Each structure stands twice: as C-alpha cells, then as structure tokens.
Amino acid sequence: MKTKLNYSSIADAAAECLAVVVLDHNADKGKDAKPKAKLAGDDKSLAKAADEALASGDVTAKALETMLIHAPQGMKAKRLLIIGGGKAAKFSADEMRRVAGTAARFAKGKNLKSVAIAVPDGTSVSAADAVRAIIEGAFVGDFDPNYYASDRKDQRLDEVDIIVPSSADKKAVEAAAEVGRAIGEAQNFARDLVNEPSNKMTPTIMGQRAKKMCAEVGLKCEVYGAEKLHELKMGSFWSVAQGSAEPPALIVMTYEPKGAPSSPVIGLVGKGVTFDTGGISIKPADGMEKMKYDMAGGATMMGAMRAIAMLKPKVKVIGIVCATENMPSGTAQKPGDVQIAMNGTAIEIINTDAEGRLILADGLCYARQLGATHLVDAATLTGACVVALGMVHAGIFSNSDEMVAQFQAAQKRAGERFWRLPLDEEYRDMIKSSIADIMNSGGRYGGAVTAAKFLEEFVDEKPWIHLDIAGVAWMEENKPWIAKGPSGMAVRSVVEFVQSF
Ligand code: BES
Numbered sequence: 001m002k003t004k005l006n007y008s009s010i011a012d013a014a015a016e017c018l019a020v021v022v023l024d025h026n027a028d029k030g031k032d033a034k035p036k037a038k039l040a041g042d043d044k045s046l047a048k049a050a051d052e053a054l055a056s057g058d059v060t061a062k063a064l065e066t067m068l069i070h071a072p073q074g075m076k077a078k079r080l081l082i083i084g085g086g087k088a089a090k091f092s093a094d095e096m097r098r099v100a101g102t103a104a105r106f107a108k109g110k111n112l113k114s115v116a117i118a119v120p121d122g123t124s125v126s127a128a129d130a131v132r133a134i135i136e137g138a139f140v141g142d143f144d145p146n147y148y149a150s151d152r153k154d155q156r157l158d159e160v161d162i163i164v165p166s167s168a169d170k171k172a173v174e175a176a177a178e179v180g181r182a183i184g185e186a187q188n189f190a191r192d193l194v195n196e197p198s199n200k201m202t203p204t205i206m207g208q209r210a211k212k213m214c215a216e217v218g219l220k221c222e223v224y225g226a227e228k229l230h231e232l233k234m235g236s237f238w239s240v241a242q243g244s245a246e247p248p249a250l251i252v253m254t255y256e257p258k259g260a261p262s263s264p265v266i267g268l269v270g271k272g273v274t275f276d277t278g279g280i281s282i283k284p285a286d287g288m289e290k291m292k293y294d295m296a297g298g299a300t301m302m303g304a305m306r307a308i309a310m311l312k313p314k315v316k317v318i319g320i321v322c323a324t325e326n327m328p329s330g331t332a333q334k335p336g337d338v339q340i341a342m343n344g345t346a347i348e349i350i351n352t353d354a355e356g357r358l359i360l361a362d363g364l365c366y367a368r369q370l371g372a373t374h375l376v377d378a379a380t381l382t383g384a385c386v387v388a389l390g391m392v393h394a395g396i397f398s399n400s401d402e403m404v405a406q407f408q409a410a411q412k413r414a415g416e417r418f419w420r421l422p423l424d425e426e427y428r429d430m431i432k433s434s435i436a437d438i439m440n441s442g443g444r445y446g447g448a449v450t451a452a453k454f455l456e457e458f459v460d461e462k463p464w465i466h467l468d469i470a471g472v473a474w475m476e477e478n479k480p481w482i483a484k485g486p487s488g489m490a491v492r493s494v495v496e497f498v499q500s501f
C-alpha cells in the first residue's frame, strides 16, 4: 500500500472516495443533549457539500458511524465518506486511527483501490500526530485474513492519500508519515505470520521468514536448530520440542546501530508455539484450531524488530523467538518429568500444556547470556489472563516499577491497552515443587500470575516486563476498523517502548 501526502484543499482532492471526520460538539452537555454534528475544520466547500446530510439529522457523529455522499457538490472527489469521530472534546489519535481503519475497510468493501483521508483541522490532535494515526490505522484496516479462499481477489488497497492542511509543519508531517508506515507495516507483518495455519507456519518456516525480513531491513539474523538447543543446555525449550516431528527454531535477530551505548541492551523474547495441542495433557477438540495463533508473541517481536530496523533508535536490541510445536507423541514429555533449564533450574512438569513458560525460560536466559540488560517477553501464555482481563486489556507483569511506568507511557502513545497484574512472593509458593525447584503449573487459581512468577525465575533480577497477550492477539469478530483474526496487538507498544530508551 502506497501512502501519499497531499497538501491540496479538501475540495481539490481528486479521489475515488474522500473520508472526512465529523465530531459531536454537544456530547459534553449531558446525556440527553441532542448530538450536534460538525465537520472537523472549516473547509467551505466541504461544509456546503455535506450541508444537507448534516441538516437532515441523520449524522450523529457517533464513533465510526458512516455516511456516503455520491458526487458531492463543488468537490473533485467522486464520493464523500463522512465518518463519526465521537465526542469532539475527547477526539484523540486513537479515534483517528480507528476512523482511518474504517475508511480503508469501507473503500475495500466497495472494491475501490484507493481512498483519501483528510486530516481533521481544528482538533487537539496535531497534523503530524493525525498523519501518523491515519497511516497506522489504514494499514490495520487494509488487512483481511481469508488468505486461502479460492475466490480471494487481491483486495489490498493500492494507495492511501492523506489530505494535509497546507498550514501544517511539513517536516514534522513527513517524519510522522515515515513512523506511521514503519509501524503499520510491522503490525501487518506480524498479523501475516499469525494468520498462517500451522502447516504453513512451522518453526522452520518462521525461521525462514525471519531471515528474509532481516535481510530486507538490514538486521543480523541467526536461526538455530535442535543441536544448538542441546549445546546451550536448553532442556526446558527442548522438552517441548522433543515431542514434535517438526524441528524447533531458535531465532536470534540483532539490531546494533553505530554509536549505540554499550548499555542498555534490550532483549525482546517471543513465544513462538506454531501449534499448541497441549501435548500429552491434550486440549479439548473444541476451538483447538485457534491454537495456531500461539506464536503471536514471537510474531510480535519479529514485527517489532522490523520496525526498529527502520526507525533506527540509538539502542541495541536483541530479538529472540523460541519456535516449536507442542505435540503429543511417543517422544513427547510426560507429566511428572523433570527438566533442567539453561540456568540449571530443575522444573517438574505438571501439565505439558503449560509449555509457553518452558520455552520462554530458556529464551530469557539466552537473552541475558547475549548481553541483554532489560528484558521484555510477549506470549499468548495463559487462558487465565483471558479470564481475568477479557479481550480488552492484555496483562503486564514486571519486577520493576520504573520499567512499567516507561512501558505504560509507550502503550498510551501506541493506543494499546495493558493492565498490570501482581507478582507477590506468595504466588511463588504455589509453584514450589517437592521433587525439583519449581513446577510448571500452579493450578487454576491465579494462573496468569503463577505463569509470570515462573518466568521471573529466569530473569535473574534484571528489569523485566512480561506481556500476556492471549486475550488480545486474536479478534473474535469483525469491527469497522479491523478484520476478525490476528490483531498484531503489542507490536506498536513494544516499538514505542524501545524508542523511549
Ligand atoms: N497457549 C495456551 C494459552 C492460551 C489460552 C492462549 C487461550 C490463547 C488462548 C497455553 O500454552 C496454555 O495452554 N496454558 C494453560 C496453562 C495451564 C495448563 C497451567 C492454560 O492457560 O490453561
């Protein structure tokens, strides 16, 4: 998808479809106040073209409401798409992103190949912030998951034009557009990986995709197999991989810009379970097909590394993805088995379905061995996190208040939602083993926390953040701005966080 900045007036924008934002200026006047829909900005010809529609009362400016006007009077665009941005006083880059996604999906639904989106003038969102949000949102909206439908046409948009007021700071707008592109592409890159079924996204294929991506954006990339796991004594990672006919892949991507300080070094570790059957502690058949998305944490880190390579922050970053299947077989590990992780920790396997923490344990140790001073992991780790937070917030766990504060500032800019959950010492008692150091499951209660507590054993008190994205990595239904399927959630926050160093 091409993105073009166009500094023409709204009336002069020659587009197949031009999307503009309408805002409700009465929403702050109480619940019963009638909506007062007003177009953002004071473009005279636009006001005239939309006059009747607004006067009719059909437009309430409710968030993501759409109204289409064909051949709008006095405008060059063939269609004018009015999209609700909600309450004027609350309009932010987040709403802008969703409006842009809605515009993209609307245009695709009409088989158009391009759409123009106007930066709304006169709101508290700067032109640069709006441009970035429009581009990110348009990329999000442009993605559809029906890869293998035999009648899938090439539905992707060819181009999005952003109509920017000529008064805007052009330099700031252009820089923002670059950031928006890098992040939008990275998010879709991650979604693309997650969308593939497990027979088309094996650990080996994931490794190949990492190699290809890294070559394209200039990152160093190594992909190792089972031998390396043995050499590094990754008994915990291997215990999951041993049950599968598909070989595991340990993916290591390195970004080291010239002039970066020797510290901090950020280690990004992702769970790449390309299919989670549960292993011998097998999952029920109902809904198991969804467990192809159990590599979303790994895809998040690959997408983040791609954006980081393009945005070039002045900090060293190591991206590690532990990719494997979790299968039951004659070679699979069994409940009761004891496994020794890379750092010597002895793990009693209670449930082979608690495999994500097993592979991340060694991934976190390895990130430290490679020099990471700060650790971030992302994983579709627990159903318990979905029970706790639903599909709205992802879970965030950390041993460092400072790092959480830094991440929370980043997630806000990225427009993503994470909710911090606790890590008190009492939860550690729940995973104490009588035969080994630690058990890989603490049972049903507090399952998201005991999983995080397990991971904490492997960070050696380095500042660390764990992101449990089980509830948010997959959209259960279509929304106006995003298709059902992989969401690419967490990519934007991780990139924003790395840039904040
Ligand atoms: N991949 C699952 C977690 C998951 C559940 C992701 C639902 C997405 C949606 C993970 O490997 C798992 O099976 N966790 C178990 C842990 C339990 C056995 C301690 C769980 O959450 O039930």
Ligand code: MN
Binding pocket: 276, 278, 326, 352, 353, 354, 355, 356
């Ligand atoms: Mn599992």
Ligand code: ZN
Binding pocket: 273, 276, 294, 353, 355, 356, 380, 381
């Ligand atoms: Zn899993």
